[in-house]
Amino acid sequence: MEQIVLSVEYNGRRLNVWREDAHGYNRFFVTPLCVLDTSSIKCVHDKYSRENQNVFSFYVQLWDQEAAKTVQLALEEKEIEVKASDIIPLPMQMVHVNRDDIISEITVDGRWRSYQGQPNGLLFELGVNRKTFCEDMVSDAKADPESFLARTKLHFEFTMFVGEQSFRNLNITGSTVLKSKFFAELVNDYSNKNGIVYLQSDDVNKLARDIYRSLAVQDYVTDDYIPTRHEAQIVNELLNEIKGQQILSTQLSSEDWDSVFWNDLFSRPDIQTEYFNNVISYDDGTKHFKYDETKDKIFRGKLEDRFAKESFKSRSGGGGFSFNGFGLNAQGGKQDGKKDNKEFINETETQNTNIVSKDELESFIDYNNAHVKWTGTKFEAKGLNLHRINTKAMQTSSEIFYKRVVTTKLATTQELPIQAEPKYSTAYNNAIDPIYFEVLQKAINKTNEKLEELSNQIIKNARNLKALESRHFSLEENVNKNVNAMEKLKSKQKAINGYFCQGTVFRNGTKYTKITYLHKPEEAIIKCDFDNNL
Secondary structure (H helix, E strand, O other): OOOEEEEEEEOOEEEEEEEEEEOOEEEEEEOOOOEEEEEEEEEEEOOOOOOOOEEEEEEEEOOOHHHHHHHHHHHHHOOOOOOHHHEEEOOOOEEEEEEOOOOOOEEEOOOOEEOOOOOOEEEEEEEEOOHHHHHHHHHHHHHOHHHHHHHHOEEEEEEEEEEEOOEEEEEEOHHHHOOOHHHHHHHHHOOOOOOEEEEOHHHHHHHHHHHHHHHHHHHOOOOOOOOHHHHHHHHHHHHHHHOOEEEEHHHOOHHHHOOEOOOOHHHOHHHHHHHHHHHEEEEOOOOEEEEOHHHHHHHHHHHHHHHOHHHHHHHOOOOOOOOOOOOOOOOOHHHOOOOOHHHHOOOOOOOOOOEEEHHHHHHHHHHOOOOEEEOOOOEEEOOOEEEEEEHHHHHHOOOOEEEEEEOOEEEEEEEEEOEOOHHHOOOOOOOOOHHHHHHHHHHHHHHHHHHHHHHHHHHHHHHHHHHHHHHHHHHHHHHHHHHHHHHHHHHHHHHHHHOEEEEEEEEOOEEEEEEEEOOOHHHHHHHHHHHHOO
């Protein structure tokens, strides 16, 4: 856990909050509440005890959801988002109730109890000699819990791991790996002139474990023991350091195959492929395979000569495949624990037949985990993922892997006073926790800011509205002026179109056009006729 990140007031006391970053997310640990549950207090008769048959029984509340919500709210005020379920009491290991005064009628059971289940409340008991005194204690505790706790001096104690003390430095070097028997076998029997050996994933894992265990056995006397939980992690990290380059078995040359580690020589895909192609022939007409026992013996003889008799015996697994009787022979290492070979015999053939169908052969291959496949014309090796390990480089390395491992932890004992419930506490007076006032005040401040923002917006909108009204009045005035002007134009046009007459007059021999404007329509005929006669 880190240092205290927050201190929250809750029910008249301070709760300290610690943060722990684990497994990709945050958890928060909080001081236990340690509140006396007055409703649970009672005096009972303990018929199983010879010494203190009267027991003062009570619950101590260590945690509740209100505390979690209060801490959650305080963290949110610090802009730390967390679920209430990730806020829990301190990781206490062992707990008990104790008191300072040991010379009295009250007997405290000082035995430690496990807190691994992390219940919200725990039941505790005090031994009392006299029943009447036990009943008086119940009355006092219910009537005035605060004074009762002050007089009895009860407090809650717990242990927890606060630090890690002992360390072990693991430094795996070239000289370290030479202590591994499996590594020595790889170097002596399988590595080529360049120190290269090829391993499957399971064998790389086996090598990592063997190197680690060789180291652990060597240093067991002088160093602290490393727990199993660390061992798996160390082996996995060591495996990543030594696993080397990954390569497909199909990329290996015939010489490279001699550097591939196999528990059973006949398990090598290249040898299996060569064996199948030598001792089995395919009849395209009958669609059946024929096993040749003579070729089988010849192949085994050549294989024994090729790998030398001593090496062959130690690496062959005792005979490998045999199709005589259609199945592994009795010496084959993979035969143990399997079903009877008779399950693979064609019911229409005898046990000594050397001819099998394609389905039977494929069943045989699958059953024995053979690393070959039939392509339709020949047998080919199945592709396997291998790891190229450089044993020479490992032997000469000054540091292959280094890790500092914590082997022991420090435990500490903490003490907390047992508190009275808030409703009984004179120092508390049923006040609301300050964090809620802070949140409320923050909400009020935000509301006031919002109201002020809205007020300013309203004032701005009012000003804009007033400006729009002024512009509206100006536009209306202009419209009225334009309307009046239009009316005048219409009137004038009307006068021109409806109240005049046109005549022609001659004066001094010259022709003139005369237009007479009329004020009344009824004058038009008289006036116009009169004027036209002028």
